[in-house]
Amino acid sequence: MTLSRQAKAAPGPGYKWIALSNTTLGTLMATINSSIVLIALPAIFNGIGINPLAPEETPYFIWLLLGYMIITATLVVSLGRISDMFGRVKLYNLGFAVFTVGSILLFITPGSGNMAAVEMIIFRLVQAVGASFLFANSTAILTDAFPIQQRGMALGINQISAVLGSIIGLILGGLLAAINWRMVFLVSVPFGVFGTIWAYLQLRETSQSGGKQHIDWAGNITFFLGLTILLIGATYGIEPYGNDPMGWTNPFVIVTMALGVLLLVAFIVIELRVPDPMFRLSLFKNRLFSYGNLSQFLSSLARGGLQFILIIWLQGIWLPLHGYSYEDTPLWAGIYMLPLMLGFIIMGPISGMLSDRFGARIFATVGMLLQVVGFILLTLLPPNFDYIWFALILVLMGVGQGLFASPNAAMIMNSVPANQRGAASGMRSTFMNAANVISMTMFFSIVTAGLSASLPDALSKGLMQNSIAAATAHQIAHLPPIAALFAAFLGYNPMQTLLTPSILHQLPAANQAELLGKSFFPNTIAGPFMFGLNIAFYVSAVACLIAALACLVKGKPGDLGADFENERESIALKEARHIAESLEDTLQPHQAGHSSEKPSGKAAR
Template sequence: MVQSSAVQRQSAPTDLGPNYKWIALSNTTLGILMATINSNIVLIALPAIFNGIGINPLAPGETNYLLWMLLGYMMITATLVVVFGRISDMFGRVKLYNLGFAIFTLGSILLFLTPGSGDTAAMLMILFRLIQGVGGSFLFANSTAILTDAFPKHERGMAMGINQIAAILGSIIGLILGGLLAVVNWRLIFLVSIPFGVFGTIWAYWKLRETVQVRSRQQIDWPGSLTFLLGLTILLIGVTYGIEPYGTSPMGWGNPYVIAAIVVGLALLVAFVLIELRVSNPMFRLQLFKIRLFTAGNIANLLSGMTRGGLQFMLIIWLQGVWLPLHGYSYEDTPLWAGIYMLPMMVGFVIMGPLSGKLSDRFGARAFASIGMILQLVGFVLLTLLPYNFDYVWFAALLVLMGIGQGMFAAPNTTAVMNSVPADQRGVASGMRATFQNAASVISMTMFFCIVTAGLASLLPSALSAGLTQVGLPANIAEQIAHLPPLAALFAAFLGYNPMATMLPQTVLHQLPATTQTELLGKSFFPNLIAGPFMLGLHIAFYLAAVLCLIAAIASLVREKRLATPPIAEAADSTLSVAESARR
């Protein structure tokens, strides 16, 4: 077996003691849990946060704050993880993982202590969220690589399954915890992560050990790193602002700045690829794509992320904007209850995640990953058959089905990707995998929002105008309100505001009879009006997601079969070269 020239094992994980792998698993799981909780805890608490600093996120000129609070953290993690993964291969994964824990905790402390109010406070909070994102990027970039280093090959699937349960748990716990804490004080949603961050930072520094000795005199690929960071950041900013209204259009794809951002971002990414093909120590290891299993796994990972990222947002808006009000919940309470009603998806993932990971250690990843994507495909198709005012039993059953599908796919696919690369390149491989996943989440939310907004833009104005006229509003005012950007109504419902209260001018509302005001601001007027146009766009988005699931299933299926070999020692596994991995 050819020994990698880049790296040698200092010691096998077993030399660090029989419990080291569990120390690595528990610490990285805590890190991922904390990072994912904080990515979603803000979503539910946004109304309380903006009220606390005196900002109306739906007012003209203020929606930028809303977008950056929603997506800024995700954009930072999407753009930095692959760079940090490469740097971690150069300077030590554990060392930079520890640094990520410390930076994340610092960001949480700064957010808790955010001074002032108004625009100043909003800008500072966005900056502090970006600092959190830098810390989260170190955690995402290295946790998978540290687990792969710590566990022998025949146990990695199980470890990945447990670790990824933390990611799903974090996303759901964040929704519920944000709703509970925001009722007390918005600062508590940032305070809650500080003790865990301090503990995790100290524990990681004390217990985690470097198991790979990096080679000396490595150089950072500055041209590649900068073109990648700028290109992907500018592209994601352009895509994000594409969902904002521009002029009389409900979306901003005709905005010259959006077009310029997309063109410049893509041009920089093309330049990045050309640079990486020519430099001696590239940041993005393009030769890893010569490994069929690595390429197929990342394609499937990208497509899965494009279906999963926007799914949670759309289901939450469905619950908050339509189903929960129709079932008697006040708009202010819908964010918390939406998180609670999404719990069945977590249950499905918790059941299947570690089980499929453990079984894939024995039988290989291909069947589990492919069946997982097929189950998600079936779930998307069946969601289109539900009426907008569904029986929750069927909705919950579909959430469990999709959670099982995600659990069957996630751990086996991640394990297969990480097993396919040499030990000295696991950091950058982990970063590349996380980049595909995080960028896909941002793209997914944009894609779902665009499709649903397009459906609303085509059908909602006439439905809203007719409904408002029918209850007594003057035709000119009804027409004016009906042509407001539909995205404002979606954001209002998502934030827990009554959409009609945000769309109707207060001067007009106060001139209406009390019975008319009650009807307009009631729990059934807006849901019944928006349901038809909203479900049309949602069904199109679900069908597109089903197609992406099918392609991901095919990508998972065409990867090579797992060789029927007994478990091998981790020390031997660490010496596989790229070429040798490609032949497996």
């Protein structure tokens, strides 16, 4: 074992707060940039001269939207293991620098048209590589820096930055895109430069690196290729294929997903055989680690597509019906999603501190059960809901996620040896990020299936009622419904996408105004959209319920982290018993007084 140069300067007692503040900045930056392009895509594509809804341009739209998430999902385990070997702080610093370089390249993207789109995708992937270093190491650095009795609090604050980043990115993207699309990427540069220098000067290696170990090239390559190919197949599954509204029958999708699964099976076989595996699968023998990651995966599977699909609900139906122009809906959708962040901010650090004192299982379980309630309540809302109820449900779900996130993270990280924390943090991030991508495709697939079943008939009738010939209305109504969803998401009136100028020019002015107004498309799509959306909500509720059951599983005696968890829960039971006894002692004199009065009362009578 060798110590890095930075480990020679021993950190002081305040070092843990430096580690927390710097890793929180890194996580905040990485998550802001995972969502900042969602709202800014129309301005970005207008800036480089591309129509993202044109069939030949759709791959650019898909890769700018999901490429960042795919890379961060596939790289973090490999980078976490390499960091365990060569130093977490060293590679975390490298991540900050790579992320900043990617942001600068995106800001100065030259050219226009398809070439500019390709360049931006490449630069976005560079940015994602830097973010993967940050994701892979931030949790491990915090676990190294904080004592076990404070990790829940530290991880809770770090988790808040992740949720804050995803919401702030939506709003920031809308505000900056209104000024200039390049500002969307420039905003990260000063923070990236500052974070890189700060991390280099202040962070210290507090654990020994395993420099004598060998890199598991076969495991790294099969895992990266397998998960990447699998997620690419899932992503293209939501694209239309032939006459089908989705691409799940596309041979490319079938082959890529099958190849991805085969490579991941090969990865498992390799990991069981090599002396220095990328990830020690034996860690899954620890119940807290395995069930903690299972609950994390199911939670992300339930919630990953939630924010995305709620934004489409707001932009495609609710906001237009409330008078907002389609051009303004992306920004306002981000603003109306703020209650989700509010609930998490309130409960995230509190649950972390409470789990440090009383144990993680009860808080993680209650958090998942609140998510179940939230998803069920969402199914009860009408398409044009009263916002106060929508906001309260979002707060409830934010509180639930806040109760779950930091206790779950602390439980996972407390259950692994110190020399495996980088790989464990990477695996945790992989479960979360991969589930987010799968969740988005799942939500889209379910909603699109609902639309394809009933939207054509509803749209065809509505078009014919507005003077469009039956044959033309039937043809328009059977266009891929995913195009209408993407249009609403990007801030375009979907009817302008579905109706060609030649069709519109043949219509009376009143019919044009009706079709291109703010109520025709929302009212037409509302029923079919809600049918599929409610099914997705029920699926998510079931996933959260299973996650809650996974949170209840106790570690086996001797499992790392199990003794600490049991000790915290014992303290909680003792304190609860003490409170109950105190209440009983308080009530007994009062009850005794009443019992002594009763005979005198009877005697008086």
